[in-house]
Amino acid sequence: MSRVPQSARRSFPGACLLLAALAILLAGCAGNPAIGRHQLSLISPAEEARIGARQNPEVVLTFGGVHGDPELAAYVDRIGQRLAAQTGRPDIPFTFTVLDTELVNAFALPGGYVYVTRGLLALANSEAELAGVLAHEISHVTARHSAERYSQSTLAQLGIGLVGVLTGGHTAQLAGLGAQAYLSAYSRDQESEADAVGIGYLSAAGYDPGAMVSFLQQMDRNDRLRSRLSGERRQVAFFSTHPRTSDRAAQAMRIAGSAAPTGVRREEEHLAMIDGLAYGPRGGRLRGQRYGDATLGIRWDAPEEFELRQEENTVIGVGPAGSRILFDTKPHDRSVSAGTYLTRVWATGIRLDRLEAIDVNGHSAATGTVRLRTPNGARDVRLVAIEATPSTFARFLFITRPGTTERLAVPLQRATYSFRSLDRTEERAFRPMRIETVTVRRGDTVESLARRMPFDDDPMARFLALNGLDAPVTLAPGSRVKLVVD
Ligand SMILES: [Zn+2]
Incomplete structure (x- = not known):
């Protein structure tokens, strides 16, 4: 601390x-x-x-x-x-x-x-x-x-x-996590x-x-x-x-x-x-290759070949041949169009090629590309700004090596057009997890309680760490423990 x-x-x-x-x-x-x-x-x-x-x-x-x-x-x-x-x-x-x-x-x-x-x-x-x-x-x-x-x-x-993200490979900077490195x-x-x-x-x-x-x-x-x-x-x-x-x-x-x-x-x-x-992270929720944000009411799907993780409200996808997907959401002034946002607010100081206004499942959007020189070689970058809500832009950055840009264009375009509003039945799946304190009942074990948490990876270790335990113990009925729940 x-x-x-x-x-x-x-x-x-x-x-x-x-x-x-x-x-x-x-x-x-x-x-x-x-x-x-x-x-x-x-x-x-x-x-x-x-x-x-x-x-x-x-x-x-x-x-x-x-x-x-x-x-x-x-x-x-x-x-x-x-x-x-x-x-x-x-x-x-x-x-x-x-x-x-x-x-x-x-x-x-x-x-x-x-x-x-x-x-x-x-x-x-x-x-x-x-x-x-x-x-x-x-x-x-x-x-x-x-x-x-x-x-x-x-x-x-x-x-x-934007440029800082591309040059160093420190994708975490986008998430604000990088800020810690400066402190x-x-x-x-x-x-x-x-x-x-x-x-x-x-x-x-x-x-x-x-x-x-x-x-x-x-x-x-x-x-x-x-x-x-x-x-x-x-x-x-x-x-x-x-x-x-x-x-x-x-x-x-x-x-x-x-x-x-x-x-x-x-x-x-x-x-x-x-x-x-x-x-867990602020913002939406990652479930497999799907990302959704119940507060903003949006979702999109990543191509299978990208491995995703979430850092606060930024999703980072690591794909083949050094390719990357970065996705986040930003509040914005409601008077700004997607095109203006893209060129004047987001990519200021960068000249974008092939600027286009597009419609993504009813959401106004704008896209453009730029080839950037980085210490690791040239990179093609496609930016997509989508009006997620009247006061929020959703932003995709697709980063590819020039040799693979064409090959990856189709799956990445599919990711862009998978973006859409959540319907009511889906909303629940993308709500943030929360802490619930529960009273241990007779018959409850560390194992049975850990299984109630929505994690595939090591729920037991997570339960122990959350509750200040170093090893599975017999829990006394009536005592209180923390669980992470959907
Ligand atoms: Zn200190």
């Missing part, structure tokens, strides 16, 4: 270095009561607040927007404010935001902006575990870690452009410090300090599950720059062990709060 704007990659020009040296001479280092050490920061608390306020909307936009459930927001805010009251920093106006993404993450901006994702809320097994995460992030703020490392340029780089980790020492300070806040707020340890272990379980399931290894790579969660857990265990062993967990309350929470 560590991604914040980074400064590591910026090389200090001479003038800045001189300024830094002057600042050391004139100001010395400020003592920071949160962490009991002296630190150098060139940013004043007022400037920190301005930085946070400026970056907040961009962070929210990049990570799926604000989750819409007011009850859940109030729950997280209540825990966050209780912890913030333990910091002795009434001058920092802490705000807590739930982000609508399946990614398991939490982070903080200078000025007291703390974020937690719905993916993380689903993974936590108690209110105390969630509190541990918030306490860790609050500690990054009070210890001024982000101020130490802050770079204004970072979030400006988050613009996700680097805190240092190992800062992470340990945030764990240690956070355990203090957690304990002072009346929670079991051991929850910090158990959630680190829970994240470790989840990381291991993700790397086991195919197609999700890319995500795990981003975590390689962080201290291993298992190392952090061991260290946190030593610190928590010396804190008062009292405090509450509130497992039942947390499970009740996340009952019904959406699970």
Whole structure:
């Protein structure tokens, strides 16, 4: 839980270095009561607040927007404010935001902006575990870690452009997942410090300090599950720059062990709060070669030779001879036609050939092609913009090597024309999955409960990881567990 704007990659020009040296001479280092050490920061608390306020909307936009459930927001805010009251920093106006993404993450901006994702809320097994995460992030703020490392340029780089996708092969950038690659980790020492300070806040707020340890272990379980399931290894790579969660857990265990062993967990309350929470990617649902979005009421089918995966509301198809399908949906101004959207909004700065206005099963659409030079050689790219709803465009990118463009034209065209509105009977199949908390009944086993989840791949491992179990155990009747359901 560590991604914040980074400064590591910026090389200090001479003038800045001189300024830094002057600042050391004139100001010395400020003592920071949160962490009991002296630190150098060139940013004043007022400037920190301005930085946070400026970056907040961009962070929210990049990570799926604000989750819409007011009850859940109030729950997280209540825990966050209780912890913030333990910091002795009434001058920092802490705000807590739930982000609508399946990614398991939490982070903080200078000025007291703390974020937690719905993916993380689903993974936590108690209110105390969630509190541990918030306490860790609050500690990054009070210890001024982000101020130490802050770079204004970072979030400006988050613009996700067409050309960037094509040159690097980092298809994930389209999904916004790539944004994480730009947000680097805190240092190992800062992470340990945030764990240690956070355990203090957690304990002072009346929670079991051991929850910090158990959630680190829970994240470790989840990381291991993700790397086991195919197609999700890319995500795990981003975590390689962080201290291993298992190392952090061991260290946190030593610190928590010396804190008062009292405090509450509130497992039942947390499970009740996340009952019904959406699970999985935002947007639509991938089922085999079909993709549908129940909210937008659309669907399309991919050719058999493409292997599909979904990253938030982007579908990525990997096909023969380096070919790719990228599909996503974007809100747009309703006054814009498909043709104008294609040339002026989406492919700005790119000259498209063979522009055509088309009709896709009653939806106005526009298409064009371009041959692009990439470090991996030339690529033919066909763009298709379809008016999915009066306020949303659906977008296909078909990428092929020039030698295979003609051969793949037919299946890819078939994919375009498979796009259509969902009828009422189909809608159900494409609704997002959600978390359901159920009471274990006599006769229920880990196996029987895991089988109720809509996964073909390893439902048992998913059930165990979701519920904080390392191995199948006998579940006590009356206890509560989480399931993922359709
Ligand atoms: Zn952290």
